Amino acid sequence: MKKIAFVFIFTVLSSIAINNTASAQCAMCTVSAEQSVKNGNTQGKGLNSGILYLLAIPYLLISGMGVLWYLKYRKKSTGYAGNI
Template sequence: MKKVAVIFLFMILITVSSSNNVNAQCAMCTVSAEQSVKNGNTQGKGLNSGILYLLAIPYLLISGMGVLWYIKYRKRTVNYAENV
């Protein structure tokens, strides 16, 4: 078990140390965001809200699956304890 943890931490260290800074927006999104800020429009806020919405959905789905798994696991252990 200790060996697996060391390998996992080593892989994370290599991944973090080898990453580069990148700009992940497409050209149209970048121009739209820059122009909206300069002109005082609220498109940039909408763009940021959309990005946060897209970011939150996977975390919510994984959290929901984790809660369901925990509830199912807890019921199984309670039933096992009652039968023993």
Template sequence: MKTKVFVLLFMLLLTASSMNTATAQCAMCSISAEQGTKNGNTQGKGLNTGIIYLLAIPYLLISGMGALWYLKYRKGSAGYAKNN
């Protein structure tokens, strides 16, 4: 049990220590997109479209799985009510 806690804390510390590197890249991309739009380029629109696409897909997939699960569950409970 102590080993699992130690490994978990070590992984948490390792993840927290590497966060500064990851956030620096986002600032560089946003500055590049802002400068590109000021000069008449359409890089900012493409970046925004990509962000929306990456944001929407997981929500659509989870919603679809939830709807399928709900319909399957509802169909199963309707059959149970008819037999009794």
């Protein structure tokens, strides 16, 4: 139990001590996309497609894991019910 507490405290203190500042460029990307659309370029569509792609991947992975877990659980529960 002491080892788990030590690892937890070490992890928390390490994550507090390591302070990486992120340079957010959302405003720059927004201005770039707006200007490209005004000039007739289609870069804004590509940017939006990339954002949707990055948004969809975690949901698909988690949904796939949920389906696999459900099928495995269902297989176990139906196997025992058939033997009774």
